[in-house]
C-alpha cells in the first residue's frame with residue numbers, strides 16, 4: 391500500500407444541504423482529474439476527486455450519499471482523516487478552445503482543471519449543470535475565473551433551462567471547440583457522446599474502487615480490462631469508444647454487475 395497521511399481538516403464549506411467542500415493544508419502535488427482515497431478511521435476508504443489544489447493546500451467536494459459520506463459530514467474543522475494519493479490519470483492540458491461539461495458533484499474538479507487550463511493559455515467555456523438550483527454548486531467560484539460559464543438546471547430553477555447535454559448540443563452547433571471534457575453522471579456522458587460529432591474528448595469515469603493502486607481488479611472496465619484507478623479515471627476518446635459497459639452497467643464491491 392502507498393503511504394498514508396493523517397491530515398487535519400482546515401476548512402469546511404457547506405455548498406448545498408448535501409454537498410460540502412473539505413480543505414486540507416497539505417502539498418498534494420496532484421494533477422486535474424486525479425483522486426485521493428480517504429478514510430475517517432471508522433471503517434472504509436473512499437475515492438474523491440480533487441476540486442482544488444495549490445502549493446499549500448487541496449480540497450475535495452463531497453456529496454452525502456450513504457454511510458461513509460454521512461459520517462464525513464459530521465466532521466468539524468480540526469478533526470483528522472487519513473488520505474493516500476493522488477492517484478490515476480489526469481486531463482490532457484489543451485492550450486486551445488475547450489468546452490468543459492459537468493454535472494452535479496462531479497463539476498468541482500473542473501474548478502482545479504479550469505485554473506490549470508487558464509495558466510496554459512486555453513480559452514475555456516464551462517457548462518455547469520445540475521438537476522435543480524438547490525443542487526447546483528461552485529457558481530461563485532467559476533464566476534471568479536476568466537472563463538465563459540453557462541449555468542444550467544434540468545428544471546430551469548437556475549441559469550438556462552435544460553440538461554448540460556442540451557446546452558452542449560446547442561452551443562456546439564453555434565461554435566467550434568478543439569477539445570471537450572466531461573465529468574458527471576455516466577448517462578450524461580453517454581448522451582453527450584451521441585451529440586458531439588467528431589470533437590476530440592476525455593471523460594472522467596467512476597467505478598467502485600478498493601485498492602486504487604491496480605491490484606484488486608474491482609474497477610476494471612469491459613472489454614479492455616482497463617483499471618480505472620490506474621489507466622483512468624480520465625479516459626481518452628479512443629479508449630471510451632471501445633468500452634462495451636459504458637452507459638450500461640457497473641460493478642459493486644463484490645464485482646456483481648448493476649445496470650446504470
Ligand SMILES: Cc1cc2nc3c(=O)[nH]c(=O)nc-3n(C[C@H](O)[C@H](O)[C@H](O)COP(=O)(O)OP(=O)(O)OC[C@H]3O[C@@H](n4cnc5c(N)ncnc54)[C@H](O)[C@@H]3O)c2cc1C
Pocket residue numbers: 425435436437438439440450451452453454455456457458459460495496595596597598599600623
Ligand atoms: C474516481 C472517483 C472520484 C470520485 N469523486 C467524488 C467526488 O469528488 N465527490 C463525491 O461526493 N463522490 C465522489 N466519488 C464517489 C464516492 O466515492 C462515493 O460517493 C462514496 O464512496 C459513497 O460512499 P458512501 O458510503 O457514502 O455511500 P454508499 O451507500 O456506500 O454508496 C453509494 C454509491 O457510491 C458509490 N461508491 C460507494 N463506495 C465506492 C467506492 N469505494 N468507490 C467508488 N464508488 C463508490 C457506489 O456507486 C454506491 O452505489 C468518486 C468516485 C470515484 C471512483
Ligand code: FES
Pocket residue numbers: 598599600601602603604605606607608609610617618619620
Ligand atoms: S481499485 Fe483495485 S485495481 Fe482499481
